[in-house]
Amino acid sequence: MTRVALIGAGDICPAYVNGLRRFPALKLVGLADARHEAAVARGRELDVPVFTLDALLASDADIIINLTPPQAHFEVCQRILAAGKHVYTEKPLAATFGQGQQLLADAQQRGLRVGCAPDTFLGAAGQTARRFVDQGGIGAVVAGQAIMMERGPDDWHPNPGFFYAAGAGPLLDMGVYYLTQLVQLLGPIEQVQGLAHSSWSPRIVPRGERKGATIEVDTPTHVTGGLRFANGAFVNLTTSFDVWKHASTPIELYGADGTLLLPDPNNFGGELRYSQQDGDWQGLPLSQPFDSNLRGLGVAEMADAIREGRPHRASGEMALHVLEVMETLLQSAAQQRPLPVLTRCERPAPLDTLPGGFA
Ligand SMILES: NC(=O)c1ccc[n+]([C@@H]2O[C@H](COP(=O)([O-])OP(=O)(O)OC[C@H]3O[C@@H](n4cnc5c(N)ncnc54)[C@H](O)[C@@H]3O)[C@@H](O)[C@H]2O)c1
Known part of the structure; x- marks a missing residue:
């Protein structure tokens, strides 16, 4: 079982919650947002535990999924890596190539994975x-x-x-x-x-x-x-x-x-x-398989890859190249x-x- 959590309770959040719940090997432990009231509303709507950002980063999640706007991807991914968690971020990997390079270097230094949408x-x-x-x-x-x-x-x-x-x-x-x-x-x-x-x-x-x-x-x-x-x-x-x-x-x-x-x-x-x-x-x-919307497929595949010690497919390396x-x-x-x-x-x-x- 891999524990996953979400940062970003905006427009795309429900599609992820619904998608992640279709994978028995994933457990959704919680969500957080810089606008705590937005996280509370989503948590109530989708029946997901709500955390403050700091508490989510300190939680027992193995992978944290970054659903913030592109301009916040770098900062939020860096915080996730600094908390010792694998990160899977919505696209693009970061707002600039230089930021993307920095993220992959940070992850490698810490022995952590970076995954990135799209997983379509x-x-x-x-x-x-x-x-x-x-x-x-x-x-x-x-x-x-x-x-x-x-x-x-x-x-x-x-x-x-x-x-x-x-x-x-x-x-x-x-x-x-x-x-x-x-x-x-x-x-x-x-x-x-x-x-x-x-x-x-x-x-x-x-x-x-x-x-x-x-x-x-x-x-x-x-x-x-x-x-x-x-x-x-x-x-x-x-x-x-x-x-x-x-x-x-x-x-x-x-x-x-x-x-x-x-x-x-x-x-x-x-x-x-x-x-x-x-x-x-x-x-x-x-x-x-997989002919209809299933946001989180790439996260589930990355979780399997981490457990099995092999490369994951929606990878930070491919996202950085793109x-x-x-x-x-x-x-x-x-x-x-x-x-x-x-x-x-x-x-x-x-x-x-x-x-x-x-x-
Ligand atoms: N909306 C879609 O249909 C859609 C589809 C595919 C991918 N995406 C991607 O998903 C990501 C989010 O898009 P969205 O449409 O949900 O955006 P949104 O603006 O609706 O929601 C983003 C959320 O992130 C929060 N946030 C912003 N900065 C933050 C920070 N530094 N720390 C914590 N929380 C922060 C905001 O408060 C907001 O609730 C983007 O990368 C976008 O490209 C969106």
């Missing part, structure tokens, strides 16, 4: 695609495109400001799902070239309860660019909070023998299709030139068990 790549769609690509279903992948475009969280999130601060934006907030999926399928990225700007600054909330309100913009809201993978594949990536609607596939991979279409990597399941050469599209049935790719893409846009990515990571092994005693 462990879902049925990502894992079915992984097997298909590895078995040569479309031959060697030579190119691809990944498209995440939407009108932003302005109208639905209770606290949308943090999405427009440095450390978030469409690339670090949403592109992270696409990049993580691509890295688990194709391996690491070695060079990027970007274009980035904000179509509106400040933003005016276009609809909903806060219609007409102003949001300050401190990070590009439309980012597009090219990724060169170490395996030689070129992938175009576009992430945007400035687009109402589009008709592009979330991810397309082009191989020597055919094409694979993947669903939204922010989800665990979805529809996969492929073609052999330029033949008709064919459905690729999901062959792996964070470097995202930061370098923005720097490349600002400097108007291609830039190298220096970190590398192993592709996480395909998921071959049901983590956390999931039945």
